[in-house]
Amino acid sequence: MSTIKRVMTVLVYAVLAATGYCQGQGLYYVAVNGKDAWSGTLPAPNATGNDGPKASLAAARDASRVMAGLERRIVLGEGRFFQNQPLQLDSRDSGLVIAGAGVDKTIVYGGRRIEGWRQAGEHFWRAELPKDLPDWSFRVLLVNDQLQARARFPEEGYLEHETEFKVRWMSTAGGGWERKPTEKECIQLQYRQGDIPATLAVANAEVTVCHMWSESTVLLAGHDPATRTLTFASRTEYPVGSYGVHRYALWNIREGMTRPGQWYLDRTERAVYYWPAEGVDMATAMIVAPTVESIFDVQGTAKERVNGLSISGMTMSATHAPMRPAGFGAASWPGAVQLTYADKVLVDAIAVCNAGGWGVREWNGQGLVVSNSLFHHLGGGGIRFGSAERIDNNRIYHIGLVSASAIALSGRCEKALIRRNVIHDTPYSGMSVGGVSTIIEENLLYRCMQVHRDGAAIYVSSSTDCIIRRNLARDMVQIGQGYGVSAYYLDEKCRNCVVSENVAINIPHPSQNHMTLNCELRDNVFISEGDMKIAFSRCNGHVVSGNTFHIGGKLNVTEPDAISTWADNVIFVRNETEGRIMAEVPQPEKAVRDKPRYFRPQNHDSVPVVDGKLGDGEWPNGGLAFNERINQRGVRGAPTSVKILADDEFLYFFSNIVTMFPDQRKLGTTWGVDEGVELVLESRDGDKRHCYVLRGFSDGTLQSLTLAGVTQEQAEAFRSGVQYAAGVDRLVWRSEWGVPTKALGLTPGEKTTLRFNMTAYRSEDDVFAQLAGTMGETWDLERGAVLMLNWDAPAAQAAKDTPLVPALTGAIAADWKGLALELAQTPAGVPLSATPAQALLARSGDTLLVRVVVPTAQVTKGATWRQDDGAEVCLAGKTADGKAVVWVIRGYANGQLELSDEAGAPPAAGDAQRPQLQFQATVNAGNWQAEWRLPIAALGLDSTKPVPFNIGVFRQQDRQWINWIGTGGATWKLANAGAIRLQ
Structure with a gap:
């Protein structure tokens, strides 16, 4: 051995000996009676008092990094540990095991105690915030390890505001709002007379504005009693009043202190007010508020990832609920265990409770496992992941206490297993999962959807080949009007997914499906005391087989045309003595419409530019849907729509064709194969009528055809005056048309009618969607459409x-x-x-x-x-x-x-x-x-x-x-x- 190698070997062993690795094999202890100056290699102080465990996780981490690349373990003893900073971990900590003495034995707080309480009036106690934290603000308060209720106005339920937002939602796949909401539409709310107290303290107040499937909680910036207007310090996630939802509530104001156990933070006084809960002795109470958003902050990078970390055996509590937008499902908020670019992390046998954000939140990692853990009384959700391998045997309940947008278990994954979790008492969905080839099985969910109105016990979207099987959901009802509360919900862009062998009890709407393709509902048992509904809104190719529907009323199937196969289902309708069994849901014969459909152009102040683009304010809100197939049945799949304008010189048409699955969309110029729109117009020449057929494609190609009886010369002449342009985006393609009224034989300003029709061909699901289903070709105008021109007032x-x-x-x-x-x-x-x-x-x-x-x-x-x-x-x-x-x-x-x-x-x-x-x-x-x-x-x-x-x-x-x-x-x-x- 060379001299250099011998020297290096001696140095390595010296380091190992100094750190105790040779004796403790990389084992470090943290205890409430430890000191950071000690080695950390002993579980308790030695007899001479000169060595023992570390006092903090940060000191133990630093000591363990000397062993980077080797097996290392940090053990926390029993007791309460207070962290004023998150424990930062990175790639140097790969392979590290952090273990406590067990749930409720080792408790780690992400905050500090508040002391100096004095009585302030008959009910309240007051404590000033410490001067060493001049900007300290928080939304979570613990008293004797119990999360206390924030001051809320009203005490229960919601107020109703008067602000309206009538812009159409085009679906998530369709790009959201038909026009971009303005700043004002997202920062102002007009309340009803008498609802808001004149004493409202703007500096303290927070406002929760409910939307259909989420909420926004924002600080208040202004209050104008004269106009009954609240102005927010930041934008809400969706416009105020959107979806027809007008519920709101205020937090952290003195007027919301109505019962014991409540508190509020007076930001002007820099003091906390608390109305002690029954049994709380303020002389001995331990009162804690958070100072950090995360207790473990694991930060890898794309180039230097954290790998193989393990956290187990402890309770974590008292983390911040940040005063920033939580986003859909509260996805933007941090977790007590925050993981970024971290692979193969194991979180096992922990509890996160009485905290402000998520329990565990993972982003940009792979192979996460969270098991055998407890998450409850959280301001955010339970487990949020970007790419999990296994989420099993956890219990999650009483979440979303600060952000009602929160979901108990949420994320996207591929080939993951989500199994045997118990979830209950949530404001929104119990689970929201998306991805590929994931199995969701044997979970129990109940009392979900206690605030919002469009969700489910298990909600799945944008997923392929996922299986939801052998789950039990029970005891969920819709609160107020909305899109519905269901047990199992396949939403937009679900493809080839299976919902099988599940049970739903006391959920009147057990199966909701929306804009899915080739999915299955099979071998499930659904039980409801009254009526029951299963829905297939805009779905295609749904198989419904082997299910048992046990009902006390009627089974309603919404949009049954979406069902390609209905087989071996049993409908048991019970009564007071016995019941009856049916195999089919009676469906009426749909009468053929023998009349045309009537439409009017929309009103607009300006003329659109025919360029295939949707400029701000170029077209009015609203429009018409291609909502009939050729056979007059409803159109399935992604939304397709058209807007129509008219002036004295042109008729203008704007089509919007959305795709859910861009990989299946075909762009070209072959009708019936590639995306295209067919516009048929009837012109008049004295007593003669001519029917022109135009086809526009996504590349800007416009064809004028002789299919409806005009000559080639007539078709070409008509085509020469028509303006056409198209534009293609990832999820939508648009076409704009300008057709001269003179070529149609129309007199400017004349009150008249024009026969026409339109068909859109969507390639991803091979659908011909018509404005008016004709039972034949677009140009069979007896059952087509009629445009009412210059009818300024409604017809009657x-x-x-x-x-x-x-x-x-x-x-x-x-x-x-x-x-x-x-x-x-x-x-x-x-x-x-x-x-x-x-x-x-x-x-x-x-x-x-x-x-x-x-x-x-x-x-x-x-x-x-x-x-x-x-x-x-x-x-x-x-x-x-x-x-x-x-x-x-x-x-x-x-x-x-x-x-x-x-x-x-x-x-x-x-x-x-x-x-x-x-x-x-x-x-x-x-x-x-x-x-x-x-x-x-x-x-x-x-x-x-x-x-x-x-x-x-x-x-x-x-x-x-x-x-x-x-x-x-x-x-x-x-x-x-x-x-x-x-x-």
Whole structure:
């Protein structure tokens, strides 16, 4: 051996001996009675008091790094450890094992104690924050290892604001909002008169604004009582009032201190106020607030990754809930165990509780295993991962206590196993998982979705070849109106996924599927006391087989056209004595529409540029959907839409074709193979009619064809005047058209109609989607579309002639007669192409009688507006204190009455009216009927002059919105509706 090698060997052994590795094999101890100056190689102080365990994890980590590359272990003893800084670990700590003495034996806090409490009034105690932390602010407080409730206003539930956001959501696959929300739409909220206390302290307040499937909690920057406006310090995730959700609440204000166990932080005074919970002795209480976001902060890099770290055997508590946007599912928040670029990490037998963020959050790693652990009472979620290998045997509950967007278990993974976890009491979904070839099995989930309205026990999206099997979900109900609460939910971009051998109990909507392709629902058992619904919105190729539906009411299948195979299913309908078994859900024959569909161009101040791009403000919000296949059945898959504008010189068309699976999209110029749009227009030349067929493709190619009878010369001449452009993005392609009105034989400004139609071909699922399904070619215009040009007002505004409601005498017979109204318009005010509904109106003394008859062969018996069969009566009246109001009084086919505040009626006024309103519904063969008996005086209806009035119907069978007067919007926009006379 050379001299240099001998010297190096001696040095290595000297280092090993000095660190105790030879004796303890890289073993380091941390104890509450340790000192960082000691070696850390002894579990307790020695007899002479000159050596023993380390006092901090950071000191033990530094000592262990001398052994980098060798087996190393840090053992924490029993007791409480307070960390004012996260333990930073990096690639030098690969292979390190950190183990405590066990859950609830070793407790690590990411914060410090607050002391110096003094009584401040009858109920409150006050402590000033220490001067050495001048910027200390927190949203979590522990008293004797229990998470305390923050001051909240209102104490329970939510307030309702008045801010509206009517822009259309185009689906996640479709790119989100139809137009970009403005700054103002995301930072201001207008509240209802009297809701916000005048004493509101802006510097302290936080506001939670609910959206459909998430929430935003933001600091308050301003309050203008004169305009009833709250202004936020930062943007909300979604615009305020989007999706029709108006719930909000305030936090950390004195007015929210209503019961023992609550606290708030006065940022101006730099003091904490606490109302002691029952049994808390403030003289001895241990009160802790967080100072760090993470207890373990594992930070590898793309080039120097952390590998093989292990953390086990301890409880972690008191981490920050950061005052920054949490994002969808609270995904942006940190974890008590924070992992970045860390592979093959094992987190086993730990507890994270009474903390502000996630329990474990992993990003950009591979092979994460989290097992045998407990996560509860967290401000964020339980486990968040970017690429896990196994998540098993964990229990996660009472999460989302600061951010109600939080999900118990969330992430994306490939070939992972998520198994035997117990999840309950969550504000949003229990699980949200995406990825490839992942198995989710044998999990128990209950009481999820306690705040939000679009989610599930197990929610899966953007996934391929995933299996959800042998899980049990139970006891979940929808709170308020929304998209639904389900047990098992396959959402957008799920492909070839299987939901099998699962059980759902007391979840009326066990299976929700949306924009999926070739998925399966098989061998499941779903049990519900009442009605049950399974839904397949915009899905394609769904197999439903071998399932058992055990119900006390009716099984409703939403959009059954999505089901390619229905086989071997058992529907057991129980009654008081026994039950009956069915194999099929009765589905009515769909009548063929023999009339055209009517449309009007949208109004817009400017002319679009035909360049294949969607410029800001270039096109108005809204538009029409390619929502019929050739056979007039609903279109499945990604959304396709068109906007239409008109001026004296051109008709403008803008199509938007979304893809869910870009790898399957074909771009070229072959119709029926490649993406394309077909536009058919009928021109007039005196008494002659010519039908022109145009096809536009994604590369900007425009073809003019002779398929509908014009000559080649005519086709080319027509083509020469048409403007066309297209543009392609990753998830959408767009086409813009400008067709000269002169070439169509139209006179500028003339009130007329034009027959036309459009078909979009989507290659990813081989679908021809038509604006109006013709049962044939796009140019078969007898069942096509009609464009109503220069019809400035809805078609039946003549109904404003205020029909007289006849008075009845004597007893009100069940078959009473009255004023007959035909409900035969769409909300746009154009003639209804489908079967209309009818209404009867009569007056009996101080009672207005309204009966609506809705022809349909299939009725849903839920009570969710825009989803279940229902009708609404809208009247202009006054509240008890004389204020003008629009009453929106809804009734459902199940007999339920709803007094909506959608048009601005004060909830308190509605609550006062409800006992005076009578409603009943009957379901007959071929129709259902609704009947209201409404008190004229109590509703403040003026019998001396015409009363603004309208009726609207939603028919689920063909998803038709039917109005007496189409207002161009909601039924209750009575300025555009009709009126009735009650004298």
